[in-house]
Amino acid sequence: MAEGDLTGDGGPDSGRKVLEVDRLAKVYAASRSSGGGGGTEAIADLTFSAARGEFVALVGPSGCGKTTLLRCVAGLDRPSSGAVRLDGAVVRDVQPSLAVVFQEYTRSLFPWLTVRRNVEFGLHALPRRERSARVADSIEHVGLTEFADHYPWQLSGGMQQRVAIARAIASRPVTLLMDEPFASVDAQTRAQLESMVLDLWREFGWTVLLVTHDIDEAIFMADRVLVLSRRPSRVLRTVTVALDRPRDQVETRALPEFQQYRKEIFGLIGTAG
Ligand SMILES: Nc1ncnc2c1ncn2[C@@H]1O[C@H](COP(=O)(O)OP(=O)(O)O)[C@@H](O)[C@H]1O
Ligand SMILES: [Mg+2]
Numbered sequence: 430m431a432e433g434d435l436t437g438d439g440g441p442d443s444g445r446k447v448l449e450v451d452r453l454a455k456v457y458a459a460s461r462s463s464g465g466g467g468g469t470e471a472i473a474d475l476t477f478s479a480a481r482g483e484f485v486a487l488v489g490p491s492g493c494g495k496t497t498l499l500r501c502v503a504g505l506d507r508p509s510s511g512a513v514r515l516d517g518a519v520v521r522d523v524q525p526s527l528a529v530v531f532q533e534y535t536r537s538l539f540p541w542l543t544v545r546r547n548v549e550f551g552l553h554a555l556p557r558r559e560r561s562a563r564v565a566d567s568i569e570h571v572g573l574t575e576f577a578d579h580y581p582w583q584l585s586g587g588m589q590q591r592v593a594i595a596r597a598i599a600s601r602p603v604t605l606l607m608d609e610p611f612a613s614v615d616a617q618t619r620a621q622l623e624s625m626v627l628d629l630w631r632e633f634g635w636t637v638l639l640v641t642h643d644i645d646e647a648i649f650m651a652d653r654v655l656v657l658s659r660r661p662s663r664v665l666r667t668v669t670v671a672l673d674r675p676r677d678q679v680e681t682r683a684l685p686e687f688q689q690y691r692k693e694i695f696g697l698i699g700t701a702g
Contacts (some may be wrong), residue, residue: 448479448502448604453511454661455497471497473661475511481603484630484637486647488694491656495640498662499606500640503529509514515604524604528597532609534589538581544568545577548595567599570629587618591625598629605635609642620678623650627676644698648690649676656697666697 455472471494479485487495500506502513504523511518515527531537538547549564568577571591582591590610597605607626609617627650630637641647647654654668670690672681681687 445480446478447481447516448638449514450475450477450502451512451514452476452499452634453501453508453513455511457505458538464598470661472501472508473475473663475627475657475662475664477655477664477667479638481636484627484639484650484652486639486641486651486654486696487657488641488644488647489662490659490698491642493657493660493662495657495662496608499529499608499638499640504604505529508527508529525600526603527606528602528604529592529606529608530590530597530610534593534613535581537593538589540581542577543580544573544584544592547581547592548599550596552599563599563601567595568665570598570632571595571625585613585618587622590614590622594622594626594629598633602635605630605637607637607639609640611646612642619646624678626650627674631675634660644691644694645676645682648672648687648694649681654690654694655691656690656694668694673682 453472453475454470457469457471459468475498477485478508487498489495497506501508502520504513504520504527507521515524537548541616542550545564545568547561548567550561550562555563565574565577568574571594572597573591575585576588581592584592590613593610611622612628623646626637629635639647639650644654648668650669651670654670656665656668657663658665668690672684672686
Protein backbone atom coordinates (compact mmCIF):
# COMPACT_ATOMS: atom_id res chain seq x y z
CA MET A 430 0.00 0.00 0.00
CA ALA A 431 1.26 3.48 -0.86
CA GLU A 432 0.96 4.90 2.66
CA GLY A 433 3.19 2.12 3.94
CA ASP A 434 6.10 3.68 2.11
CA LEU A 435 5.63 6.99 3.88
CA THR A 436 5.86 5.54 7.35
CA GLY A 437 9.55 4.78 6.94
CA ASP A 438 10.78 2.51 9.68
CA GLY A 439 8.65 0.19 11.75
CA GLY A 440 6.01 -2.24 10.56
CA PRO A 441 3.52 -1.44 7.84
CA ASP A 442 0.99 -0.20 10.39
CA SER A 443 3.30 1.72 12.66
CA GLY A 444 2.53 5.12 11.19
CA ARG A 445 -1.20 4.60 10.88
CA LYS A 446 -2.37 3.87 14.40
CA VAL A 447 -2.99 7.41 15.52
CA LEU A 448 -4.55 6.32 18.79
CA GLU A 449 -3.60 3.39 20.99
CA VAL A 450 -5.16 2.41 24.29
CA ASP A 451 -2.88 -0.14 25.87
CA ARG A 452 -3.99 -2.27 28.82
CA LEU A 453 -5.68 0.72 30.37
CA ALA A 454 -7.11 0.36 33.88
CA LYS A 455 -8.71 2.97 36.10
CA VAL A 456 -9.59 2.64 39.75
CA TYR A 457 -11.15 5.58 41.55
CA ALA A 458 -9.94 5.86 45.12
CA ALA A 459 -12.56 5.22 47.81
CA SER A 460 -14.21 8.35 49.15
CA ARG A 461 -15.03 8.94 52.79
CA SER A 462 -18.71 8.80 52.00
CA SER A 463 -18.32 5.25 50.70
CA GLY A 464 -17.20 4.25 54.18
CA GLY A 465 -13.55 3.97 53.21
CA GLY A 466 -14.15 0.57 51.55
CA GLY A 467 -12.44 -0.44 48.30
CA GLY A 468 -12.33 2.03 45.43
CA THR A 469 -14.35 1.80 42.23
CA GLU A 470 -12.70 -0.20 39.50
CA ALA A 471 -14.11 1.57 36.47
CA ILE A 472 -11.96 0.01 33.75
CA ALA A 473 -10.22 -3.34 34.11
CA ASP A 474 -8.06 -3.92 31.10
CA LEU A 475 -8.84 -2.13 27.89
CA THR A 476 -6.81 -2.43 24.71
CA PHE A 477 -7.72 -1.12 21.27
CA SER A 478 -6.39 1.21 18.63
CA ALA A 479 -7.74 3.45 15.92
CA ALA A 480 -6.14 4.11 12.56
CA ARG A 481 -5.85 7.60 11.17
CA GLY A 482 -9.19 8.69 9.80
CA GLU A 483 -11.07 5.80 11.32
CA PHE A 484 -14.48 6.24 12.94
CA VAL A 485 -14.70 4.05 16.05
CA ALA A 486 -17.79 3.84 18.24
CA LEU A 487 -17.85 2.52 21.80
CA VAL A 488 -21.04 1.09 23.22
CA GLY A 489 -21.58 -0.39 26.62
CA PRO A 490 -23.91 -0.31 29.61
CA SER A 491 -24.33 2.85 31.65
CA GLY A 492 -21.61 3.18 34.29
CA CYS A 493 -19.17 0.87 32.51
CA GLY A 494 -16.47 3.52 32.31
CA LYS A 495 -16.95 5.10 28.87
CA THR A 496 -16.62 8.68 30.07
CA THR A 497 -13.67 7.65 32.22
CA LEU A 498 -12.01 6.18 29.15
CA LEU A 499 -12.54 9.34 27.07
CA ARG A 500 -11.19 11.47 29.91
CA CYS A 501 -8.04 9.33 29.99
CA VAL A 502 -7.66 9.54 26.21
CA ALA A 503 -8.11 13.32 26.35
CA GLY A 504 -5.47 13.65 29.05
CA LEU A 505 -8.04 15.05 31.50
CA ASP A 506 -7.57 12.08 33.82
CA ARG A 507 -4.71 9.68 34.49
CA PRO A 508 -5.04 5.91 34.05
CA SER A 509 -4.22 3.81 37.14
CA SER A 510 -2.15 1.59 34.87
CA GLY A 511 -1.61 1.13 31.17
CA ALA A 512 -1.26 3.96 28.70
CA VAL A 513 -2.85 6.00 25.96
CA ARG A 514 -0.65 6.94 23.02
CA LEU A 515 -1.36 9.48 20.32
CA ASP A 516 0.93 9.18 17.31
CA GLY A 517 3.20 7.01 19.43
CA ALA A 518 3.62 9.49 22.32
CA VAL A 519 2.14 8.71 25.74
CA VAL A 520 -0.69 11.10 26.67
CA ARG A 521 0.01 12.76 30.01
CA ASP A 522 -1.73 16.06 29.49
CA VAL A 523 -4.33 17.82 27.37
CA GLN A 524 -3.38 17.49 23.69
CA PRO A 525 -3.75 20.33 21.18
CA SER A 526 -4.34 17.81 18.37
CA LEU A 527 -7.42 16.47 20.10
CA ALA A 528 -10.87 17.97 20.67
CA VAL A 529 -13.73 16.72 22.84
CA VAL A 530 -17.48 17.21 22.48
CA PHE A 531 -19.43 16.33 25.61
CA GLN A 532 -23.07 15.47 26.06
CA GLU A 533 -23.73 18.41 28.31
CA TYR A 534 -23.66 21.31 25.88
CA THR A 535 -25.29 23.51 28.50
CA ARG A 536 -22.20 23.07 30.62
CA SER A 537 -19.61 23.20 27.84
CA LEU A 538 -20.71 26.57 26.42
CA PHE A 539 -20.30 29.90 28.18
CA PRO A 540 -23.77 31.44 28.47
CA TRP A 541 -22.40 34.98 28.67
CA LEU A 542 -20.54 34.67 25.34
CA THR A 543 -22.06 34.78 21.87
CA VAL A 544 -21.76 31.83 19.49
CA ARG A 545 -18.82 33.57 17.81
CA ARG A 546 -17.02 34.19 21.11
CA ASN A 547 -17.67 30.66 22.30
CA VAL A 548 -16.12 29.25 19.14
CA GLU A 549 -13.22 31.69 19.39
CA PHE A 550 -12.47 30.66 22.95
CA GLY A 551 -9.10 28.96 23.10
CA LEU A 552 -7.79 30.47 19.86
CA HIS A 553 -6.18 33.51 21.46
CA ALA A 554 -2.71 32.57 20.27
CA LEU A 555 -3.75 33.08 16.64
CA PRO A 556 -3.35 36.41 14.86
CA ARG A 557 -6.62 38.30 14.85
CA ARG A 558 -7.41 38.04 11.16
CA GLU A 559 -6.70 34.32 10.98
CA ARG A 560 -8.70 33.79 14.13
CA SER A 561 -11.83 35.50 12.87
CA ALA A 562 -11.61 33.75 9.50
CA ARG A 563 -11.29 30.39 11.19
CA VAL A 564 -14.18 31.10 13.55
CA ALA A 565 -16.47 32.21 10.70
CA ASP A 566 -15.54 29.14 8.67
CA SER A 567 -16.19 26.78 11.59
CA ILE A 568 -19.58 28.36 12.30
CA GLU A 569 -20.46 28.07 8.62
CA HIS A 570 -19.58 24.37 8.65
CA VAL A 571 -22.26 23.71 11.24
CA GLY A 572 -24.81 25.96 9.50
CA LEU A 573 -25.04 28.65 12.18
CA THR A 574 -23.73 31.71 10.33
CA GLU A 575 -26.98 33.59 10.90
CA PHE A 576 -26.76 32.90 14.62
CA ALA A 577 -23.15 33.91 15.20
CA ASP A 578 -24.17 36.84 17.40
CA HIS A 579 -26.77 34.96 19.40
CA TYR A 580 -26.19 33.67 22.91
CA PRO A 581 -26.38 29.93 23.64
CA TRP A 582 -29.57 30.33 25.65
CA GLN A 583 -31.27 31.78 22.58
CA LEU A 584 -30.66 28.53 20.70
CA SER A 585 -32.23 25.07 20.74
CA GLY A 586 -30.34 22.14 22.25
CA GLY A 587 -29.36 20.82 18.84
CA MET A 588 -28.05 24.23 17.80
CA GLN A 589 -26.04 24.51 21.01
CA GLN A 590 -24.45 21.17 20.26
CA ARG A 591 -23.59 22.52 16.80
CA VAL A 592 -21.77 25.38 18.52
CA ALA A 593 -19.77 22.87 20.56
CA ILE A 594 -18.92 21.04 17.34
CA ALA A 595 -17.91 24.33 15.67
CA ARG A 596 -15.57 24.97 18.58
CA ALA A 597 -14.01 21.56 18.04
CA ILE A 598 -13.62 22.26 14.30
CA ALA A 599 -11.97 25.60 15.05
CA SER A 600 -9.21 23.94 17.03
CA ARG A 601 -8.26 21.92 13.91
CA PRO A 602 -8.02 18.58 15.67
CA VAL A 603 -6.57 15.36 14.28
CA THR A 604 -8.63 13.32 16.71
CA LEU A 605 -12.17 14.04 17.85
CA LEU A 606 -13.69 12.47 20.96
CA MET A 607 -17.45 12.60 21.43
CA ASP A 608 -19.15 11.51 24.63
CA GLU A 609 -22.84 10.78 23.96
CA PRO A 610 -23.03 14.04 22.02
CA PHE A 611 -26.61 13.60 20.81
CA ALA A 612 -28.16 12.06 23.89
CA SER A 613 -30.04 15.19 24.96
CA VAL A 614 -31.78 16.11 21.71
CA ASP A 615 -34.95 14.87 20.01
CA ALA A 616 -34.83 12.06 17.46
CA GLN A 617 -35.11 14.22 14.36
CA THR A 618 -32.38 16.61 15.49
CA ARG A 619 -30.27 13.66 16.46
CA ALA A 620 -30.49 12.20 12.95
CA GLN A 621 -29.53 15.57 11.46
CA LEU A 622 -26.54 15.92 13.78
CA GLU A 623 -25.36 12.38 13.05
CA SER A 624 -25.40 13.06 9.31
CA MET A 625 -23.71 16.42 9.77
CA VAL A 626 -20.91 14.86 11.81
CA LEU A 627 -20.40 12.17 9.16
CA ASP A 628 -20.11 14.87 6.47
CA LEU A 629 -17.63 16.83 8.59
CA TRP A 630 -15.66 13.68 9.32
CA ARG A 631 -15.36 12.99 5.60
CA GLU A 632 -14.28 16.53 4.91
CA PHE A 633 -11.74 16.89 7.71
CA GLY A 634 -10.44 13.32 7.90
CA TRP A 635 -10.59 13.17 11.70
CA THR A 636 -9.98 10.04 13.69
CA VAL A 637 -13.17 9.78 15.75
CA LEU A 638 -13.95 8.01 19.00
CA LEU A 639 -17.69 8.23 19.63
CA VAL A 640 -19.21 7.00 22.88
CA THR A 641 -22.90 6.26 22.66
CA HIS A 642 -25.41 4.06 24.37
CA ASP A 643 -27.43 3.97 21.15
CA ILE A 644 -26.48 0.81 19.25
CA ASP A 645 -28.16 1.93 16.02
CA GLU A 646 -26.26 5.21 16.11
CA ALA A 647 -22.97 3.34 16.61
CA ILE A 648 -23.63 1.10 13.59
CA PHE A 649 -24.91 3.95 11.45
CA MET A 650 -21.85 6.08 12.01
CA ALA A 651 -18.83 3.88 12.66
CA ASP A 652 -16.31 1.80 10.78
CA ARG A 653 -15.91 -0.32 13.88
CA VAL A 654 -18.01 -0.74 17.02
CA LEU A 655 -16.29 -1.79 20.24
CA VAL A 656 -18.73 -3.46 22.58
CA LEU A 657 -17.73 -2.97 26.20
CA SER A 658 -18.68 -5.18 29.14
CA ARG A 659 -20.20 -4.06 32.39
CA ARG A 660 -17.89 -2.36 34.89
CA PRO A 661 -15.00 -2.97 35.22
CA SER A 662 -15.03 -2.77 31.46
CA ARG A 663 -13.20 -4.81 28.90
CA VAL A 664 -13.74 -5.03 25.14
CA LEU A 665 -16.22 -7.88 24.65
CA ARG A 666 -16.16 -7.78 20.88
CA THR A 667 -15.12 -5.60 17.98
CA VAL A 668 -17.69 -5.46 15.20
CA THR A 669 -16.46 -4.19 11.84
CA VAL A 670 -19.26 -2.35 10.06
CA ALA A 671 -18.90 -3.01 6.35
CA LEU A 672 -21.74 -0.75 5.18
CA ASP A 673 -21.20 1.51 2.18
CA ARG A 674 -20.66 5.22 2.58
CA PRO A 675 -22.02 7.80 2.37
CA ARG A 676 -24.70 6.41 4.65
CA ASP A 677 -28.28 7.45 4.52
CA GLN A 678 -30.54 7.71 7.55
CA VAL A 679 -33.38 5.84 5.88
CA GLU A 680 -31.72 3.54 3.36
CA THR A 681 -28.72 2.42 5.39
CA ARG A 682 -30.81 1.66 8.45
CA ALA A 683 -33.21 -0.43 6.35
CA LEU A 684 -30.48 -2.74 5.01
CA PRO A 685 -30.61 -6.37 6.15
CA GLU A 686 -26.90 -6.15 7.07
CA PHE A 687 -27.75 -3.26 9.41
CA GLN A 688 -30.33 -5.41 11.17
CA GLN A 689 -27.77 -8.19 11.41
CA TYR A 690 -25.22 -5.93 13.16
CA ARG A 691 -27.98 -4.77 15.47
CA LYS A 692 -28.89 -8.27 16.43
CA GLU A 693 -25.29 -9.21 17.05
CA ILE A 694 -24.55 -6.23 19.30
CA PHE A 695 -27.83 -6.39 21.22
CA GLY A 696 -27.09 -10.04 21.87
CA LEU A 697 -23.66 -9.22 23.23
CA ILE A 698 -24.86 -6.43 25.48
CA GLY A 699 -27.75 -8.49 26.73
CA THR A 700 -25.39 -11.17 27.93
CA ALA A 701 -22.57 -8.83 28.96
CA GLY A 702 -21.05 -9.98 32.20
N1 LIG B 1 -14.56 11.08 39.61
C1 LIG B 1 -15.03 9.88 40.02
N2 LIG B 1 -14.81 9.42 41.28
C2 LIG B 1 -15.25 8.22 41.68
N3 LIG B 1 -15.93 7.37 40.89
C3 LIG B 1 -16.19 7.75 39.63
C4 LIG B 1 -15.76 9.02 39.14
N4 LIG B 1 -16.16 9.12 37.83
C5 LIG B 1 -16.81 7.97 37.55
N5 LIG B 1 -16.83 7.15 38.64
C6 LIG B 1 -17.41 5.80 38.68
O1 LIG B 1 -16.76 5.00 37.69
C7 LIG B 1 -17.71 4.19 37.01
C8 LIG B 1 -17.69 4.50 35.52
O2 LIG B 1 -18.22 5.81 35.33
P1 LIG B 1 -18.33 6.51 33.88
O3 LIG B 1 -16.98 6.48 33.25
O4 LIG B 1 -18.96 7.82 34.06
O5 LIG B 1 -19.30 5.48 33.13
P2 LIG B 1 -20.17 5.67 31.79
O6 LIG B 1 -19.71 6.91 31.11
O7 LIG B 1 -19.90 4.42 31.00
O8 LIG B 1 -21.61 5.73 32.20
C9 LIG B 1 -19.06 4.44 37.69
O9 LIG B 1 -19.24 3.46 38.65
C10 LIG B 1 -18.89 5.80 38.30
O10 LIG B 1 -19.70 5.94 39.43
MG1 LIG C 1 -20.69 8.62 30.50
